[in-house]
Amino acid sequence: MARVKKEHKKIPITMKEMKRQSFLMIVSFFMVVYGIIFYYWPLTGWIMAFQNYKPKKGLLGSKFVGLDKFRFLFEDAVFVKAIRNTFAMGLLNLVTTTIMAVLFAIILNEVRKLWLKRPIQTISYLPHFLSWIVVTGILHTALSASGIVNDLLMRFGFIDQAINFFAYPKYFWGIVAFAHCWKETGWNAIIYLAAITAIDPCLYEAASIDGADRLQKIRYITLPGIKPTFMILLLMNVGNVLNAGFEVQYLLGNGLVQSVSQTIDIYVLKWGISQNDYSLGTAAGLFKSAVSILLIVIANSISKKYGEQRLF
Numbered sequence: 001m002a003r004v005k006k007e008h009k010k011i012p013i014t015m016k017e018m019k020r021q022s023f024l025m026i027v028s029f030f031m032v033v034y035g036i037i038f039y040y041w042p043l044t045g046w047i048m049a050f051q052n053y054k055p056k057k058g059l060l061g062s063k064f065v066g067l068d069k070f071r072f073l074f075e076d077a078v079f080v081k082a083i084r085n086t087f088a089m090g091l092l093n094l095v096t097t098t099i100m101a102v103l104f105a106i107i108l109n110e111v112r113k114l115w116l117k118r119p120i121q122t123i124s125y126l127p128h129f130l131s132w133i134v135v136t137g138i139l140h141t142a143l144s145a146s147g148i149v150n151d152l153l154m155r156f157g158f159i160d161q162a163i164n165f166f167a168y169p170k171y172f173w174g175i176v177a178f179a180h181c182w183k184e185t186g187w188n189a190i191i192y193l194a195a196i197t198a199i200d201p202c203l204y205e206a207a208s209i210d211g212a213d214r215l216q217k218i219r220y221i222t223l224p225g226i227k228p229t230f231m232i233l234l235l236m237n238v239g240n241v242l243n244a245g246f247e248v249q250y251l252l253g254n255g256l257v258q259s260v261s262q263t264i265d266i267y268v269l270k271w272g273i274s275q276n277d278y279s280l281g282t283a284a285g286l287f288k289s290a291v292s293i294l295l296i297v298i299a300n301s302i303s304k305k306y307g308e309q310r311l312f
Contacts, residue, residue, distance in 0.1 A: 049283040055276075062279075069283040079267055079284070086263040089173055090244035093180045094237055100185045102230065105192035106218055121193075124186025132247035135183055139175065139252065140166075166252065169260040179248055191233065192226055199225040231309035239296040242288045264288055 018025055044059070049069055051062040073079045104124065111117040127135070142148050145162040153159045165171045203221050212220070246265040253261030262270075264284055272281025296311070303310045 046282060046286055048279045049286045051279055053279040053282075055278070065279075069279050070287070072280065073283055073287070078262070078271075079264075081259065082262050082264050082267040085249075085260055086242050086244045086265075089176055089249070089263065090241035092173055092177045093244060094241060096177045096181050097184050097188060098230075098234065098237070100181050101188035102192055102226070104185050105189040105196060105226075106222055108189065109193060109196045109222070110214060110218075121186070125190065126186070127183045128187035130183065132251060135179055136248060136251040139179060143175070166254060167256045169257045172252070172257045172260045175252065176245070176248055179252075180245075191229065195226040195229040196222060228309045231303060232311070235296065235299050235303060235309075235311050238299040239292040241295060242292055 047059050048062070050064060050066060051059070052065050052068075053059070053062045108117060108121060108124075111120065143165040144150070145164060149165075150159070150162040154162065165175065199221065203225075204217055207217050207221060242264065244263050246263065246269075249261050249263050250266055250269075253266075264287075268281040268284045272278060272284065300310050300312060
C-alpha cells in the first residue's frame with residue numbers, strides 16, 4: 001500500500017483571510033499594543049544609565065555621560081561586594097531550593113496513604129503565600145536569644161549560652177537559604193509531582209516484577225522521568241541567580257552583617273533612589289539584566305552540548 005504524503009499548504013495572508021479571522025486579529029492587535037506599552041516602551045528608560053539624569057530635564061534634556069555610571073559602579077568597593085553577596089546568595093538559594101523541591105516531591109510521591117499525603121502537600125505549600133514580613137518575623141523570633149533554636153541547642157548541650165545569629169556574618173547566608181527553602185519547597189515541588197505522575201505506571205510494575213526495591217525505582221525510573229522538567233526549570237532559574245532577593249536581606253540585615261547582606265537591589269535603593277541618582281540605579285539594573293541573559297545563554301549552550309533539554 002503506497003503511502004500518501006499529506007502536504008500542509010500554507011494559507012496566504014490575504015485581506016479575505018484576515019477578514020475571516022477578524023476576531024483573532026482584533027484580540028491580537030490589543031495584545032500587541034499591551035505588550036508594546038507595558039513591556040517595551042519602559043525599556044526606553046535604560047537611556048538613563050548613560051546619562052546624568054535629572055527629573056526636571058527628562059530623558060531628552062539630561063546630559064549624556066556615556067559609561068561613566070558603569071565605571072563608577074565597578075570602581076566602588078561596596079558595589080563589587082554587593083555583586084559577590086548577590087551571586088553567592090542567589091546560587092545558594094538556587095541549589096538548596098531545587099534539591100529540596102526534588103527530594104520533597106519524591107518523598108511525597110512515595111507516601112501511599114492519601115489521607116496522609118494530601119494534608120502534608122497542602123501544609124507544605126502554605127508558606128509560599130506568606131509575605132516576607134511574616135517569614136522574617138518568624139525567623140527573628142525563632143533565632144532570638146530566647147527563641148526555640150537557642151533553647152533546643154542549649155537543652156541538648158550543643159552550646160553553653162545563647163547565640164545572637166543576626167550578629168555574625170557567617171550565619172547570614174545560611175539563614176537566607178533556609179528561609180527560601182522553608183517558604184518555597186512545597187510550592188516548587190508541585191511541578192515535580194506533576195512530572196512524576198506523568199511517568200508510565202507500567203515502568204514501575206515492570207521494575208517490581210524484576211525485583212527492584214523503592215530506591216532502585218527512584219534511581220532508574222523516577223529521576224530519569226523528571227530529568228527533562230528538572231533541566232528546563234534549572235535553565236530558567238539560572239537567569240534569576242542575581243535576583244537573590246530584596247525583602248529578606250533588607251529585613252534580616254543590620255549594621256553587623258551589612259558586609260554580607262547587601263545585595264545589588266539594596267545598593268540601588270540606598271545609593272540610587274535614596275540619593276536621587278536614578279542613572280546609577282538604572283546602570284545597576286541594566287548590569288543585572290545583561291548578566292542574567294548571559295548566564296541563560298551559557299547554561300543553555302552547555303545543556304545543548306551534552307544533549308540535554310534546552311530552552312532554545
